[in-house]
Each structure stands twice: as structure tokens, then as C-alpha cells.
Amino acid sequence: MLGIGTIAKKVFGTANDRKVKTVRPLVEKINALEPEFEALTDEGIKDKTEELATRAMGGESLDALLPEAFANCREAAKRALGLRAFDTQLMGGIFLHQGNISEMKTGEGKTLVATFPAYLNALTGKGVHIVTVNDYLARRDAEWMSKVYAALGMTTGVVVPQQPAEEKKTAYACDVTYATNNELGFDYLRDNMKSELDQMFQRPHHFAIVDEVDSILIDEARTPLIISGPAQDRSEMYAAIDKVVPTIDESHYTLDEKSRQVTFTDEGNDFLEQKLAEAELLPEGQTLYDPESATLVHHVNQALRAHKLFVKDKDYIVRDDQVVLIDEFTGRMMAGRRLSDGLHQALEAKEGVSIKAENVTMASVTFQNYFRLYEKLGGMTGTAATEADEFQEIYGLGVVEVPTNRPVARIDEDDQVYRTAREKFDGIVHEIKEAHAMGQPILVGTTSIEKSEYLANLLAAENITYNVLNARQHEQEAQIIADAGKLNAVTIATNMAGRGTDIQLGGNVEMRVLQALAADPDADPEALREAIGAEVAEEKEKVKAAGGLFVLATERHESRRIDNQLRGRSGRQGDPGRSAFFLSLEDDLMRIFGSDRLDKVLSTLGMKEGEAIVHPWVNKSLERAQAKVEGRNFDIRKQLLKFDDVMNDQRKVIFSQRREIMEAQDLSDVAKDMRDQVIDDLVADFMPPKTYADQWDTEGLQTAVMETLGIDVPVKDWAAEEGVDDDDIRERLEDAADAFMAEKAEAFGETTMRSVEKQLLLQTIDTKWREHLLTLEHLRSVVGFRSYAQRDPLNEYKTEGFQLFERMLDGLRSDVTAKLSQIRPMSQEEQERMIAQLRQQQAAAAAQVAAEQIAAPQPGQAREGFDENDPSTWGNPGRNDPCPCGSGKKFKHCHGRLA
Structure with a gap:
């Protein structure tokens, strides 16, 4: 029997259906204008931009200009990229302009969608920011879409870290600026530490379109951006405390995995007092409860957290004598990101790497408060509906699910639940072997580096060829993901590593063309593209016949959204595909969030070794558990925001x-x-x-x-x-x-x-x-x-x-x-003394430069005494200095490569 709500939806449609219906007349208007804009010359398109900009600055509303602006932009994109935007892409653009989040499935062309509202809003002359999750995507999208903006007569800029000041200033002055969320936030803080107006980069915050909006405004919202300066070095204290913590046993602390909290018991405190006194860290006659012990207690607590809550190769990896954090949502390394309050130093002490000094905060802002500075905000992602309440409450953003251009043909199977992790992995390997035998490409999602490597070893034992993508293979990310849709491909990816690069069935033509050109720079690009295109098209048909991309997840994440992201890699643009989740009662989510009842049910059913339970009820039960966790995480973020709002005001x-x-x-x-x-x-x-x-x-x-x-x-x-x-x-x-x-x-x-x-x-x-x-x-x-x-x-x-x-x-x-x-003015004598000192310093600096230039080899001339086989004769050149062999190349590209 249908519920009242279900009957009402059948009669009136959902709220989302009604929103989609309201923009259809606008899409029809844009389509009706197409013949008129097709008739324009290339110069005519640019003239149209000038006309629209004059009208916008003259007070005409952007809503009134929308049909003409979108029609002009569609025509420019068709000529510049050979891509004609679908009606669903125009819809997505309209919702973005209205200040919503457009939820569009993977492969629906979100990169192109952003050009429509960006162009329309840039007509005001106030500039538009398009925000991406990493530098690679910012550069790629800016380079790709700049052809569209150039055809429209608009300028495009890209903001990346370590950019020269003039270049960055020019990028911010462009009509459309691509940048990462981190760089935008840091530039905002840096601007507000400058002392001259002309040194500031950012203009007033007008309109931003945030790509992968759920990742930026929810996953990263808890982490504030901090510009800091060095504080007192306490590395010896961290190292000394780190020797004490491993001596404690389970009776000395309580661990709450749900809230990720760990605290000492009274027994633990007594034990610590004794150990710290022995290590001469706690002065004689002083207890841990004395006010003077506050700093010591803080550092001991951080050391406990480092040892009991943070797991190597899951939360962080050790590379080049550094502890590098791993993003729990994307599986990517977060180079340069450090934990605050001495926690990062505690991890460095735990892993025995160099301990860097703590920092003091000079300026900070959360992404929540930075993005609320914009007059208008829009966002794009494949997965936002599950967090719609949070987007509405914190950012005032509505979420609209935009229909797909072609119906989704992916088959989403019910979850398979096993008793133990071992049985689960046996089931996964069996499933991979069956799909692999048919030639079906498989994307396996894991939740940690450790698990991805464990599964890789199991596959190696079965002689199955695979690619592993996790923080260790970060550099090959785009390449591995581009190959993941080929026949027989098996790709093991940690969480959502690979966002922003589509998995195309049969392989990625553009990637293959770039590789071929790198191998043979003299080849004809068009002939290559044609030949490779034909190869890929043929392979795509074989992959489709094998069932399309099979997404196999080895665990459920705390957030349904992250699961949906993984699922969404398959079935792009109407392609066939399937997805399945393999779980066990030993998984973190099942173990922490109440699998006792399920365990009893499975025991009662008398399941045999290696059997799985597959039932829609299990899916519903898991969704409820995930919804609870999401609700709790939302409450935590909301509470954090209330505290940060005090500082924000x-x-x-x-x-x-x-x-x-x-x-x-x-x-x-x-x-x-x-x-x-x-x-x-x-x-x-x-x-x-x-x-x-x-x-x-x-x-x-x-x-x-x-x-x-x-x-x-x-x-x-x-x-x-x-x-x-x-x-x-x-x-x-x-x-x-x-x-x-x-x-x-x-x-x-x-x-x-x-x-x-x-x-x-x-x-x-x-x-x-x-x-x-x-x-x-x-x-x-x-x-x-x-x-x-x-x-x-x-x-x-x-x-x-x-x-x-x-x-x-x-x-x-x-x-x-x-x-x-x-303050007082300097006397003539003091001024002369200061000028003399400055001249002396300048002369000494010039002499130093001259000496270095004499010592440095000129192109074609080796350093005096240079012996190719004896590195001790090379001096100590920096990686970017000229090579001492006299080749004229940088050291890192010459002998430095061998050193």
C-alpha cells in the first residue's frame, strides 16, 4: 500500500521536478535564439558580449540578459571546442546563476556548464571565481575553457601557489579566474596583512562557482586555513614524551572511536606522573593537576592521540623525512598541511622523523566563513542531495538534481554482507576473477592504503594484473584513472582518488594523443587523434558488450555521499555499468555503529562459511546508520561554525x-x-x-x-x-x-x-x-x-x-x-650613518654575487677541478643552479639527476 507522501509525489511531482520544470521555458528561449547566433561572425560574438556588458552595467538585470548570454556562450563553445551544450547543461548553468548547487552525474560535462553562469555574471565587470579542488584541475580547466572565453572576448586567469605577484594580480583582474579553494582563502588572509592597497590581489567577492562543492564546503569545512609564524622550539620535549607513551597499557586510557576521543584514566594519570617524574619532565613535588603542568598535560594528551587515534598509511604516510597527512575523503596527500596544537609534532616524534617547530597563528579563516563573503555562490557536484539541509542552513544554497542527458543504465546491486573480513576479501577476489574473465574493467574502492595493498597482494597471488592508486602513487593519478576504462583493466583506488578525471570506456583519447605526441613530437596531431579515436571507439564497444565499468566497493564510508561518488564513476552518459558493495561485520562502520543485532540475525540464519547475506533490508539498515553519522557530523560542524562566527564577526x-x-x-x-x-x-x-x-x-x-x-x-x-x-x-x-x-x-x-x-x-x-x-x-x-x-x-x-x-x-x-x-625625526648625522651602513651592506652583497659568478661555470665551461666521476669535486650546487659540468642545464636536469 502506497503512503500518502508517495501518492502526492505521483500526482504533483517532487519539489525537484517542479524546479526543473520552471527552467524549461528558459531553455526553450535559448534554443529558439540558436539560428540567430549561428549566423554571427566570430567578431559578431565578441560584439554581442560588449553589447550585453553595456546593458548589464546600465542596470538591466542579468535574468533578463540570460537567454541571449547563454545562446552566445553556447555558440562560442561550439566553435572553440567543438562541443554543443545539451539542454541539461543549460539547465545546470541556470541553477548555478540562481545561486544553487547543480547536482549533475559524472560525465555530464560540469566543466562546460560553469562557463554559462560565469560568462553571464562576468558581464557586470566585477569578476567571477571558479573554484576547484586541486592545482591540476584549476590549470586544466582554465586552459581548456579559456578558448571559450577568448571567443567571447573575455579574459581568463588561473591562480596557483608560488605564483609571481604580478602574474597573480593579473589573474585576479581577469573576467573569470580559476583557483583552488586553499589559494583563494590564503590570498584573502595575505591581502588583509598588507599595508598598501595596490599590493592587494583580490577584488570584492562578487560570484563564485565551486566545483566539487561537497568536498570543499563540507569535507574541508572543519579545517581552518591558518597563516602562521614560528614559535618556541620544543622538539626535545616531544621526543621525551614520546618515549613515555608506548609504556602505557589499556587500563591507562579510554578510547571512543565514534567521537575519535582518547583520554587518560585516573590510573593512567598516576602512572604518567611517576614516569614523567623519572624522565625529569615533571618537577619534584609537582602533580599533573597543578596549573603549572598545563602545557605538559597538553603535550602528553597530544602524544596519546598520535599513538592511539592516528594510523600510519591510513591517516598519514612518512615520506622524505616528513609526516604527510592523507585526506580521508579523497585519499590524496595534503602536502604542506599540518595538524595544529602540537599534534603534528607528536606524530613526527612517534615516527622518528625531524620535528619541526610549532607555529603561532597570524591569521585564520574557515572555508565556511570565506565562501560566505561572496554576494552570490553556486556549486556543482555529482553528490549533494544527502547534505541538502547543511548547504541550505549554512550557505543558503538550494540543491537541484539536474536530469541526465541520457538515462542512467548502471545496475546498482544490493550490498553483500559477510561475517568476517577474510570471507569478504575471498568473495571480492572471486567476483573480480569472474568479471576480469569477461574483460570487464573493474574499479575497486578501498578506504585505506593498507587495505588497497592487502587486496593488491591477493590479486597478485591470482596472477591478475592491476593498478593501485593511493597517496603513494599520487603523481600518476590522472594517467591511472584515464586507463581505468580499458578492456581487462583492474584499478584499486583509495577512497575517491581520481576525482576530476573521467573514466571513459575504452580509454581516454586525449590522454593517449598526449602520450603519443610526447613519444614522437614530429607526428601529425590530427592524424594521431583520428587513428587513436578509431582504436578507442572499437575497444569501447567491446567494453560495453562486457557490461561497462564495474565499481566494486570493499567497505561503506561513514557518508553516503562518498559511496555515491564512487558509484557514480560508472554509467556516465548512458553507458552500461554496475556497482556492488562488499561488507563484513568487522568493518569500521558496522563494528562501531551497532552490528550486534545484524550479527545475531546472521547467526540465527545459520550462515555457512563464506556465505553472504544480500537483501534490500540490509541496505536500508546501513543507510539509517550512515544518516545518523552524517547528522552527528553536521551537528559538530554547525557547533564549530557557531564558535568561529564569534571570531568571524x-x-x-x-x-x-x-x-x-x-x-x-x-x-x-x-x-x-x-x-x-x-x-x-x-x-x-x-x-x-x-x-x-x-x-x-x-x-x-x-x-x-x-x-x-x-x-x-x-x-x-x-x-x-x-x-x-x-x-x-x-x-x-x-x-x-x-x-x-x-x-x-x-x-x-x-x-x-x-x-x-x-x-x-x-x-x-x-x-x-x-x-x-x-x-x-x-x-x-x-x-x-x-x-x-x-x-x-x-x-x-x-x-x-x-x-x-x-x-x-x-x-x-x-x-x-x-x-x-x-617617534622622532632623525638628525642629519644619524641619516648619514644609516646611508653609509646601507651602502656597505650593498657592496658586500654585490661582492658575494660577483664571487659566486666567478666560481659558477659558464655554458660550455666546466667548474675548475670538476671530475665527472667524483661528486666531491662538484661543489654544492642548488637543484636549480647551473650544472658544474658546464652544460648550461640546471643541475637537477643534468648531473644532479645521478647524484
């Missing part, structure tokens, strides 16, 4: 103040207001209101005025005069301070004084903000304990965070006032 105030200061030409009024406020505070402190003259501390006030304002005035004498009150004193101090600063401005010169005020203000704001961030971090780490006293930690954090912010602003005023009062 303060960040916006500070960053907008900095910008106003940079834009201002004359800050003397701001400096005077600060000075007057400081005088008010000083007078109120030493001459409290409603008190008698004999209760005033005039001597203390006179000293404080000298220290803060740099003026020596007879406050004591003024106070002794008949009828003088605190207002009179305040007025006289303001007059004296104004006169003192006016003299200073005259001595410096008006222009110099204004510049000094600006730089001092910016420097002091930055210093105070850094100190404030550190204080907030410490407050955040302790405020959770307030819940034991029945007080809401968030409210406590808000209240105390606001008080700390007010205190920071008070400190800012007095610091700026004190610094301005202390």
Missing part, C-alpha cells in the same frame, strides 16, 4: 578597519580621536568621577601622561588651582598633546607624518590581532569545561570573546598613541 571588523586605513590619505583625525580617548581613560583612572580633589592621584597621572603621551606637564600644579575639575585637566592635556604632535608633524613634514601614522596604525593592529587570536584559541580550548558547571560554553565564549575584543581595542589605542609620541 571580529575578523570582519578588523579587516574592514585595515582597508579603511589603507584607503585614507589623512589619518590625523583618527590618531587624535585615539589620543583623546586615551586621555579620557587616564583621567578617569587617576581622577575617578564624583571624587574629591584630595582623593585624586595627580602624581600617578603625571607619570602615566609622560609614559603614554610623551609630554611633561605640571598636572599636580593644575589640580592645586582653585576651581579646577577633571574636565579642565582633560582639556589641558588634550591641548598639550595636540600641540606636541603638531610640532612633531612640522619637524617630520606633513606627508611623512601622515605616512608614519598609517604604517604605525597598521602594524599595531596586526600585532594586537595576532595576540588576540592566540588568546581566543586558549579560551576556546578551556571553555568546554564550563558545561560541567551547567553553563553554556558557546555563550561563555561569546561573552568573554567580546570582552577580550574590547580590551584589545583599548590596548590598540594606547599602543598607537604611545608609539606616535615616541
Whole structure:
């Protein structure tokens, strides 16, 4: 019997169906314009862009311009790339322009979809950002789609790490800019640490389209971007503590895998006290409960987490004397990303690699708060529906499932559940052998490097050829994924490694052409493309006959979305395919999230060794478990965001103040207001209101005025005069301070004084903000304990965070006032001495460069004493220096390759 909701959907359609229906008339309008735009010359398309831009800047709404803009963009793409956008791609573009997430299946052409709303919104002249998950995709998409934008008369830029400043500035000034989420966030923070407006890269945040939006706005949302500077080196302490932690046993700590928490028991604390005292880390007579032990306790806890929660080759790998984190969602290495609060140092100590110094935060922002800066946001992914509530609540983004261009022909089989992991892997190998025998390409998804390598060994024992793709093979990622659709291919991928590169049945023509051209640069590209295209087309038919790509998952992830991503690699553009999940009761998800009942059911059924249970009810039960986990993770992210919003409000105030200061030409009024406020505070402190003259501390006030304002005035004498009150004193101090600063401005010169005020203000704001961030971090780490006293930690954090912010602003005023009062112009003699010192330094630097140039070999001339067979005669060239053999090549491309 059908439920009321199901009957209603049959009659009225789902909410998603209704959204799709509303844009169909717009798609028809765009299609009706096609003959008109086909008739335009190449110059006519660019002229049309100019006309549309004039109308947009003249006040015509973008919605009104949409049909013409999309028709123009479709025609430009058809000419530049040979791709005519499907109606479903136009739909996806319309939803993006409306500020939604377009959920489009793999292979539906999301890269092209983004050009439509990007072009339309760039007509305003405010710039559009297209955000990708890695540098490779940013460069690839920018290079590929720049042909479309160029045909439309628009500029395209790409922002990548370690880019020269001028190049980056030019990229941000383009109509459409491709960049990674990390680089956008870091550039935002860097911009707000600069002291001149013309040094800033980013324009105001107008419109962003986020590719793989679920990965960026949900998976990575918990990790803040942090720009930091080095702090005190404590590597010896980490190494010493690391020797203590392995000596503890299971009775010394409690481990909660669900919440990824590990804590010491009372017995563990007693044991630790004894061990730390023996190691002379805990001073005699001091306990772990003393306030002085707070830092030591913090580091011991981090060492415990490193040993008990973080698993090598799953959470991180060790490479080149470094601990490199692995993204739990994509299986990719996160080079340069470090865990905070000393946790990364604890991992380095555990693995015996070099321990790098901890850092202090200079600026930070979460992706949640960075992307909420944009006036309008859109996103694309193949999997967003399961997180629709979170997108709506946090970013105000709706999720619309865009129909596929061709119906999905993939067969999704019910999950197969085994009793033990061993039985499960036996079943997986058997399934792979059967599919492999038919020539069907197989993509096997695993959840860790360890499991991918375990399965690889099982396949090797069966003489099955395979490719493994995990963080260790990160460099060959695109190539391995491009080959995954070939006949007989078996690819083992950790999580979703390979996002952004389509698995095409029969192989990837473009990849094959690039390889052939690399092997034979003189070959004719068109002839190659034709020959390879024919080969791939023939192989594609064979693969289709074998059943298309078979996606076999060895475990379910905590998030349904990650499972759907893996499943979605098969069945692109109407291709055949199938997917299956193989599970066991020993899997993390089943073990942690209640498989007791299922275990009893399987026991009751009297399952034989190696048998699996396959039933839709099992799927439903697992989906409910996953939905619970997703809900809990959403609550954690929501709570984190509430805490970060406190800092975000303060960040916006500070960053907008900095910008106003940079834009201002004359800050003397701001400096005077600060000075007057400081005088008010000083007078109120030493001459409290409603008190008698004999209760005033005039001597203390006179000293404080000298220290803060740099003026020596007879406050004591003024106070002794008949009828003088605190207002009179305040007025006289303001007059004296104004006169003192006016003299200073005259001595410096008006222009110099204004510049000094600006730089001092910016420097002091930055210093105070850094100190404030550190204080907030410490407050955040302790405020959770307030819940034991029945007080809401968030409210406590808000209240105390606001008080700390007010205190920071008070400190800012007095610091700026004190610094301005202390500066003085240099005498002629001091200036000459400084110029002489600078000249000496420049001469020494020039001599050093000259000496290096003499020592360095010229092209065709080897370094003196160079012996090809004796590396000790090569000197110590850097990898990018000229090779000492005199070849003229860089060392890394010449003898450095052999060293």
C-alpha cells in the first residue's frame, strides 16, 4: 500500500521536478535564439558580449540578459571546442546563476556548464571565481575553457601557489579566474596583512562557482586555513614524551572511536606522573593537576592521540623525512598541511622523523566563513542531495538534481554482507576473477592504503594484473584513472582518488594523443587523434558488450555521499555499468555503529562459511546508520561554525578597519580621536568621577601622561588651582598633546607624518590581532569545561570573546598613541650613518654575487677541478643552479639527476 507522501509525489511531482520544470521555458528561449547566433561572425560574438556588458552595467538585470548570454556562450563553445551544450547543461548553468548547487552525474560535462553562469555574471565587470579542488584541475580547466572565453572576448586567469605577484594580480583582474579553494582563502588572509592597497590581489567577492562543492564546503569545512609564524622550539620535549607513551597499557586510557576521543584514566594519570617524574619532565613535588603542568598535560594528551587515534598509511604516510597527512575523503596527500596544537609534532616524534617547530597563528579563516563573503555562490557536484539541509542552513544554497542527458543504465546491486573480513576479501577476489574473465574493467574502492595493498597482494597471488592508486602513487593519478576504462583493466583506488578525471570506456583519447605526441613530437596531431579515436571507439564497444565499468566497493564510508561518488564513476552518459558493495561485520562502520543485532540475525540464519547475506533490508539498515553519522557530523560542524562566527564577526571588523586605513590619505583625525580617548581613560583612572580633589592621584597621572603621551606637564600644579575639575585637566592635556604632535608633524613634514601614522596604525593592529587570536584559541580550548558547571560554553565564549575584543581595542589605542609620541625625526648625522651602513651592506652583497659568478661555470665551461666521476669535486650546487659540468642545464636536469 502506497503512503500518502508517495501518492502526492505521483500526482504533483517532487519539489525537484517542479524546479526543473520552471527552467524549461528558459531553455526553450535559448534554443529558439540558436539560428540567430549561428549566423554571427566570430567578431559578431565578441560584439554581442560588449553589447550585453553595456546593458548589464546600465542596470538591466542579468535574468533578463540570460537567454541571449547563454545562446552566445553556447555558440562560442561550439566553435572553440567543438562541443554543443545539451539542454541539461543549460539547465545546470541556470541553477548555478540562481545561486544553487547543480547536482549533475559524472560525465555530464560540469566543466562546460560553469562557463554559462560565469560568462553571464562576468558581464557586470566585477569578476567571477571558479573554484576547484586541486592545482591540476584549476590549470586544466582554465586552459581548456579559456578558448571559450577568448571567443567571447573575455579574459581568463588561473591562480596557483608560488605564483609571481604580478602574474597573480593579473589573474585576479581577469573576467573569470580559476583557483583552488586553499589559494583563494590564503590570498584573502595575505591581502588583509598588507599595508598598501595596490599590493592587494583580490577584488570584492562578487560570484563564485565551486566545483566539487561537497568536498570543499563540507569535507574541508572543519579545517581552518591558518597563516602562521614560528614559535618556541620544543622538539626535545616531544621526543621525551614520546618515549613515555608506548609504556602505557589499556587500563591507562579510554578510547571512543565514534567521537575519535582518547583520554587518560585516573590510573593512567598516576602512572604518567611517576614516569614523567623519572624522565625529569615533571618537577619534584609537582602533580599533573597543578596549573603549572598545563602545557605538559597538553603535550602528553597530544602524544596519546598520535599513538592511539592516528594510523600510519591510513591517516598519514612518512615520506622524505616528513609526516604527510592523507585526506580521508579523497585519499590524496595534503602536502604542506599540518595538524595544529602540537599534534603534528607528536606524530613526527612517534615516527622518528625531524620535528619541526610549532607555529603561532597570524591569521585564520574557515572555508565556511570565506565562501560566505561572496554576494552570490553556486556549486556543482555529482553528490549533494544527502547534505541538502547543511548547504541550505549554512550557505543558503538550494540543491537541484539536474536530469541526465541520457538515462542512467548502471545496475546498482544490493550490498553483500559477510561475517568476517577474510570471507569478504575471498568473495571480492572471486567476483573480480569472474568479471576480469569477461574483460570487464573493474574499479575497486578501498578506504585505506593498507587495505588497497592487502587486496593488491591477493590479486597478485591470482596472477591478475592491476593498478593501485593511493597517496603513494599520487603523481600518476590522472594517467591511472584515464586507463581505468580499458578492456581487462583492474584499478584499486583509495577512497575517491581520481576525482576530476573521467573514466571513459575504452580509454581516454586525449590522454593517449598526449602520450603519443610526447613519444614522437614530429607526428601529425590530427592524424594521431583520428587513428587513436578509431582504436578507442572499437575497444569501447567491446567494453560495453562486457557490461561497462564495474565499481566494486570493499567497505561503506561513514557518508553516503562518498559511496555515491564512487558509484557514480560508472554509467556516465548512458553507458552500461554496475556497482556492488562488499561488507563484513568487522568493518569500521558496522563494528562501531551497532552490528550486534545484524550479527545475531546472521547467526540465527545459520550462515555457512563464506556465505553472504544480500537483501534490500540490509541496505536500508546501513543507510539509517550512515544518516545518523552524517547528522552527528553536521551537528559538530554547525557547533564549530557557531564558535568561529564569534571570531568571524571580529575578523570582519578588523579587516574592514585595515582597508579603511589603507584607503585614507589623512589619518590625523583618527590618531587624535585615539589620543583623546586615551586621555579620557587616564583621567578617569587617576581622577575617578564624583571624587574629591584630595582623593585624586595627580602624581600617578603625571607619570602615566609622560609614559603614554610623551609630554611633561605640571598636572599636580593644575589640580592645586582653585576651581579646577577633571574636565579642565582633560582639556589641558588634550591641548598639550595636540600641540606636541603638531610640532612633531612640522619637524617630520606633513606627508611623512601622515605616512608614519598609517604604517604605525597598521602594524599595531596586526600585532594586537595576532595576540588576540592566540588568546581566543586558549579560551576556546578551556571553555568546554564550563558545561560541567551547567553553563553554556558557546555563550561563555561569546561573552568573554567580546570582552577580550574590547580590551584589545583599548590596548590598540594606547599602543598607537604611545608609539606616535615616541617617534622622532632623525638628525642629519644619524641619516648619514644609516646611508653609509646601507651602502656597505650593498657592496658586500654585490661582492658575494660577483664571487659566486666567478666560481659558477659558464655554458660550455666546466667548474675548475670538476671530475665527472667524483661528486666531491662538484661543489654544492642548488637543484636549480647551473650544472658544474658546464652544460648550461640546471643541475637537477643534468648531473644532479645521478647524484
